Amino acid sequence: xxELSIAMNILEIVTQTCREQGYQRVDSVSxxxxxxxxxxxxxxxxxxxxxxxGTVADxxxxxxxxxxxxxxxxxxxxxFQVDEAFVFACPLCGGTAFQITSGHELxxxxxxxxxxx
Amino acid sequence: MxxxxxxxxxxxxxxxxxxxxxxxxxKGVFCINxxxxxxxxxxxxxxxxxxxxKGRFRFGVIEGDxxxxxxAEVISALGVPVIQINTEGACHLDANMISxxxxxxxxxxxxxxxxxxxGNLVCPAEFDVGxxxxxxxLSLSEGDDKPLKYPLMFQxxxxxxxxxxxxxxxxxxxxxxxxxxVKALNPELRxxxxxxxxxxxxxxxxxxxxxxIKR
Numbered sequence: 001x002x003e004l005s006i007a008m009n010i011l012e013i014v015t016q017t018c019r020e021q022g023y024q025r026v027d028s029v030s031x032x033x034x035x036x037x038x039x040x041x042x043x044x045x046x047x048x049x050x051x052x053x054g055t056v057a058d059x060x061x062x063x064x065x066x067x068x069x070x071x072x073x074x075x076x077x078x079x080f081q082v083d084e085a086f087v088f089a090c091p092l093c094g095g096t097a098f099q100i101t102s103g104h105e106l107x108x109x110x111x112x113x114x115x116x117x
Numbered sequence: 118m119x120x121x122x123x124x125x126x127x128x129x130x131x132x133x134x135x136x137x138x139x140x141x142x143x144k145g146v147f148c149i150n151x152x153x154x155x156x157x158x159x160x161x162x163x164x165x166x167x168x169x170x171k172g173r174f175r176f177g178v179i180e181g182d183x184x185x186x187x188x189a190e191v192i193s194a195l196g197v198p199v200i201q202i203n204t205e206g207a208c209h210l211d212a213n214m215i216s217x218x219x220x221x222x223x224x225x226x227x228x229x230x231x232x233x234x235x236g237n238l239v240c241p242a243e244f245d246v247g248x249x250x251x252x253x254x255l256s257l258s259e260g261d262d263k264p265l266k267y268p269l270m271f272q273x274x275x276x277x278x279x280x281x282x283x284x285x286x287x288x289x290x291x292x293x294x295x296x297x298x299v300k301a302l303n304p305e306l307r308x309x310x311x312x313x314x315x316x317x318x319x320x321x322x323x324x325x326x327x328x329x330i331k332r
Contacts, residue, residue, distance in 0.1 A: 002208055002209055002239070002240035002243055002244070005207075005209075005211065005240075005244075006126055006127070009126050009127055009128075009129060009130065010126055012129060013122070013124055013126070013128070013129075014122075017120075017122050021120070023120075031126065036268075036269070037243075038239065038240075038242065038243055038269045039243075085268075086265075086268050086302070088301045088302075096301075096304075106125060106126040106127055107123060107124065107125055107126060108122050108123065108124045108125075108126055109121070109122070109123060110119055110120065110121055110122060111119070111120045111122050112118070112119050112120075113118055113119075113120055114118075115118045
């Protein structure tokens with residue numbers, strides 16, 4: 001349910017960027033969402049469609065890049081990436097002394113804008 | 118035309134949360150974000166904790182609920198300042214809601230501010246409100262599958278209080294599974310097994326909290 005808050009935060013940053021840069025229309029908004037961030041991409045899609053009306057992005061698509069969970073294992077010294085949202089042991093050596101290095105992203109990445117004004 | 122706009126989506130919230138944290142630090146107030154599913158026993162834990170520690174620390178409470186003032190009335194009866202936030206549907210508190218309320222709190226007269234978040238095992242974990250420590254409750258009757266189903270809150274919390282331990286003989290719940298799963302999710306997590314209703318097992322929690330507040 002907090003995907004709506006996330007969508008509204010995205011739109012706030014988009015609106016502010018467009019105001020500062022003078023962009024009149026946004027065609028797409030690209031975001032990077034980590035698999036372990038707790039955000040459901042379908043719910044975010046839906047929330048964005050609901051929240052965009054009346055903003056500079058009211059025709060914009062949201063493009064979601066899902067970032068897999070990855071980490072670095074101190075036992076075997078290697079980096080890894082997994083399909084699951086959570087890691088309990090290094091998938092390479094089974095060690096538990098690892099650090100998660102990706103998968104918690106909640107980032108705006110890129111806007112496609114109409115700058116003809 | 119494509120424009121790179123690399124920004125954290127919750128940047129605005131995080132910025133306000135940082136302001137809240139600084140405002141509280143300037144007044145010497147330690148802030149706890151208390152989170153759990155509805156009905157896990159946050160308000161009962163808070164009543165017990167305030168009653169046990171109010172001789173040592175001056176507490177203030179912000180109650181977050183979708184609707185109603187029940188929890189605030191319970192806490193107010195203990196003689197501590199309390200503010201109720203009704204989110205009117207929103208599933209979590211965010212930094213902005215807390216920022217609006219801080220001027221209403223007598224911060225000069227407080228040592229500890231407890232923010233009792235909206236009952237929800239998912240969304241509150243995502244939003245920094247300016248706390249120094251996230252503390253969560255899990256009641257035994259919610260089931261031993263919850264840590265693996267809702268891992269984020271377990272991973273982001275410093276302490277987990279497993280409540281309603283007095284119900285263990287009556288429930289089909291494997292406490293060993295809870296212990297093992299939370300350790301795998303968050304090896305640093307401090308675990309307390311208590312019954313807030315009976316008042317059992319709370320002393321280690323009071324000791325930990327007192328030390329954490331003073332740190």
